[in-house]
Amino acid sequence: GFTGLALKTGLNDKQQDYLKKIKTSSQTLLGIINDILDFSKVDAGKLELVKADFMIDDVLDSMSDMFCNKISEKGIEIIISVDPSIPVALVGDSLRLSQIIMNLMTNAIKFTDKGEVVLYVSLVDKKDDFVLLKFSVKDTGIGISEEDIAMLFTPFTQVNIKNTRKFGGTGLGLAISKKLTEMMGGEIWAESMPGKGSVFNFTARFGLQISNRPPVFLDSHFRGNDVIPAKAGIHFAGKLVDGYLTKDKEIYPEFIEIRVLVVDDNLTSCETMVSLLKSFNFLPDSALSGEDALQKLTINARENRDYSLVIVDHMMPDMDGVKLSERIRENPIFRNIPIIMMTAFGIEEIQIQASKLGVNSFLIKPIKRSVLLDTIMKLFGKKIEVKSDEKGKTETADNSIQKFKGLKVLLVEDNSINQQVAKEILNLEGIIVIVANNGEEAVDLVNKNFFDIVLMDIEMPVMDGFESARLIRKNITRKLPIIAMTAHVFNGYREKCLESGMDDYITKPIVPEELFKIIKNAVPLFRGAA
The missing domain is CATH 3.40.50.2300 (Response regulator)
Incomplete structure (x- = not known):
C-alpha cells in the first residue's frame, strides 16, 4: 500500500526502480507466507481459482523484476523467451500462474551456480475460446537423479540430503504447483540428469478475452482493410485478426x-x-x-x-x-x-x-x-x-488520472493504517472518502448522507461488516453498491458476503487496479437509481 503510494510521488529513475523491487519483494514474501495455507486449502478442496482478465506480458514482466537481482548475486543469466503467437489477453488466475512460475524459477536459480536459467512460454493448442500454454524452466544446474524426480512433487519431501543442506530444500512449492496446474487443466513434470541441469515443464489452460473493439483484417503489409466484430486473436481465412489490441506489426509499420x-x-x-x-x-x-x-x-x-x-x-x-x-x-x-x-x-x-x-x-x-x-x-x-488494462482500448497516462473525480465513497475500516492507505489511493483518483471505524458508524452515516459506493471491511469491533450490510439494506430503499474487503479466500466466503447484501468482494491486500475495476463496474449501474 504505502510502497504503491510512494511510487506516485516525485522520484528519480533509480528510486522508482528500488521501490518497484521492494513492492515486488513484499508481494513475494506475502506469497511465501501463504504457501502453507495454500497447501492446506488445496488439500481440503477449499481453494478456488479466480477467473479474471489479465495480460500474460504483465505476469512475465513481474517475473523479470522479481529475479533481476539474482543475476548480479550469482552471476548467471536469466532469460525469458515467449512465443509471439501467444494471445496476450487471457482469462484465468494470474496470481496462481505467477506462483507456479515463481516456485520453479526460484528452485532453478537456487540449484544453478553458473550458466543460465531460461523460462520458455509456448502455445500448445488454441481454440475459439481458450488456449493451452506450456511453460518450461530450463537450468544448467546440478541436475536430479531419476529416482529423486519421482519424489519431487510429494509434499514435505526433500531429495538428496547433501544438496538439501547446501542449497535448501524445495519445501512445499512443487507440491502446491502440482495441485495448481491440475486445477488449471494442465500437468507438471520434470526432466533431468545429475550434473546436466533440469527442465521443469507445466501446462495450463486459459480463456480468451472478448474484445469490445472490432478487429481489423490485415493484408500482407499489415494494413487494415476490413472490420468485423469477433473474439480476440481469431484467424479468418488465413488472415490475421486481433480484437484485443492491434498487434505491434500493425502499430509500428515504420520499423519494417x-x-x-x-x-x-x-x-x-x-x-x-x-x-x-x-x-x-x-x-x-x-x-x-x-x-x-x-x-x-x-x-x-x-x-x-x-x-x-x-x-x-x-x-x-x-x-x-x-x-x-x-x-x-x-x-x-x-x-x-x-x-x-x-x-x-x-x-x-x-x-x-x-x-x-x-x-x-x-x-x-x-x-x-x-x-x-x-x-x-x-x-x-x-x-x-x-x-489500457481494459479490453480493446488505448489511452495516454494523463487520461487515466482522476477518472473517478467527485465520486463519494464510504470507507468502513477499523485499522488506521489500512484507512490511510485506502484513503490515499482513492484520493489520488479524485475520490471523496468518508471513513467509518466500524459497522455501526457506517449504518449511521449511510442513513444521514449520500454515498456512491461503500467499501466494507468484514472483521471489525462493535459491529462487523455482515451485520452492517444487512442493516444498510434494511434501512434504505435506493440501490447502493457495497463491496466487501477481506483477507479470507476460502470457498463459500464470497457467497456469505453476497447473502448479507453486498454486491462484490475484493481480497486484501488491496490491489488498486482491481479495486478501481470493481468500482467502475458497480457505480454506473446504481448511480441515479431511485
Whole structure:
C-alpha cells in the first residue's frame, strides 16, 4: 500500500526502480507466507481459482523484476523467451500462474551456480475460446537423479540430503504447483540428469478475452482493410485478426525492414532478442562475439546495407560490450549508429563508463518486451501509447488520472493504517472518502448522507461488516453498491458476503487496479437509481 503510494510521488529513475523491487519483494514474501495455507486449502478442496482478465506480458514482466537481482548475486543469466503467437489477453488466475512460475524459477536459480536459467512460454493448442500454454524452466544446474524426480512433487519431501543442506530444500512449492496446474487443466513434470541441469515443464489452460473493439483484417503489409466484430486473436481465412489490441506489426509499420545487429555470446539470449525484434517488424541479425560484430558492420556498410541500431551485451569474453562500443565509435564508417547495451542490475559504474564512450541507452536483464520497445521508441524519437488494462482500448497516462473525480465513497475500516492507505489511493483518483471505524458508524452515516459506493471491511469491533450490510439494506430503499474487503479466500466466503447484501468482494491486500475495476463496474449501474 504505502510502497504503491510512494511510487506516485516525485522520484528519480533509480528510486522508482528500488521501490518497484521492494513492492515486488513484499508481494513475494506475502506469497511465501501463504504457501502453507495454500497447501492446506488445496488439500481440503477449499481453494478456488479466480477467473479474471489479465495480460500474460504483465505476469512475465513481474517475473523479470522479481529475479533481476539474482543475476548480479550469482552471476548467471536469466532469460525469458515467449512465443509471439501467444494471445496476450487471457482469462484465468494470474496470481496462481505467477506462483507456479515463481516456485520453479526460484528452485532453478537456487540449484544453478553458473550458466543460465531460461523460462520458455509456448502455445500448445488454441481454440475459439481458450488456449493451452506450456511453460518450461530450463537450468544448467546440478541436475536430479531419476529416482529423486519421482519424489519431487510429494509434499514435505526433500531429495538428496547433501544438496538439501547446501542449497535448501524445495519445501512445499512443487507440491502446491502440482495441485495448481491440475486445477488449471494442465500437468507438471520434470526432466533431468545429475550434473546436466533440469527442465521443469507445466501446462495450463486459459480463456480468451472478448474484445469490445472490432478487429481489423490485415493484408500482407499489415494494413487494415476490413472490420468485423469477433473474439480476440481469431484467424479468418488465413488472415490475421486481433480484437484485443492491434498487434505491434500493425502499430509500428515504420520499423519494417529496419536492420538491427544483436551482439551476445549467449546463444539463447541472442535468439530471444532476435525473436523479440522480429515481433516488432525489425530485420535483426546476430553476432556471437565482438569481432564477429565488427566484421558484419564493415561488410554491410560496404554493401550499403547499414544497420540502424546495435544492441550489445556487456559481459562477453575476449571483447566485452564496452570495448566493442569503443571500437564502433572509433570507426568513421559506422560510428554514428545508435548503441543499446544490455547489462545486469546493479552495475551503474559500467553504465557510466559506457555512456562516456557514446552508448545511447541501457537495458537491464532479463529484458522485458515492453521496456525494449520503450527504449527503442525513445531512441528513434517515437511517441508510445500506453495500453489500457481494459479490453480493446488505448489511452495516454494523463487520461487515466482522476477518472473517478467527485465520486463519494464510504470507507468502513477499523485499522488506521489500512484507512490511510485506502484513503490515499482513492484520493489520488479524485475520490471523496468518508471513513467509518466500524459497522455501526457506517449504518449511521449511510442513513444521514449520500454515498456512491461503500467499501466494507468484514472483521471489525462493535459491529462487523455482515451485520452492517444487512442493516444498510434494511434501512434504505435506493440501490447502493457495497463491496466487501477481506483477507479470507476460502470457498463459500464470497457467497456469505453476497447473502448479507453486498454486491462484490475484493481480497486484501488491496490491489488498486482491481479495486478501481470493481468500482467502475458497480457505480454506473446504481448511480441515479431511485
